[in-house]
Amino acid sequence: MTEINKLKTSKVVFVFSILTSIFWCLGQLVDVYKFQIVGVIFEILWLPMIALLFILPILSVIFFCKRKV
Secondary structure, X not given: OOHHHHHHHHHHHHHHHHHHHHHHHHHHHOOOOOOHHHHHXXXXXXXXXXXXXXXXXXXXXXXXXXXXX
């Protein structure tokens, strides 16, 4: 991979990590079912966020190992 692609990939992983963290914190702090539209958005987004929760650490370890070599 070129250095530019590595930088872009690192930024994408970082942004997804931040978005997943924000989603989790909002789900803990806010009553998402108080308003129906917020509950609908939460229900639509929870599966992709759960997937990211498991995929992001794996990607981080893979990129860490590649960079270390």
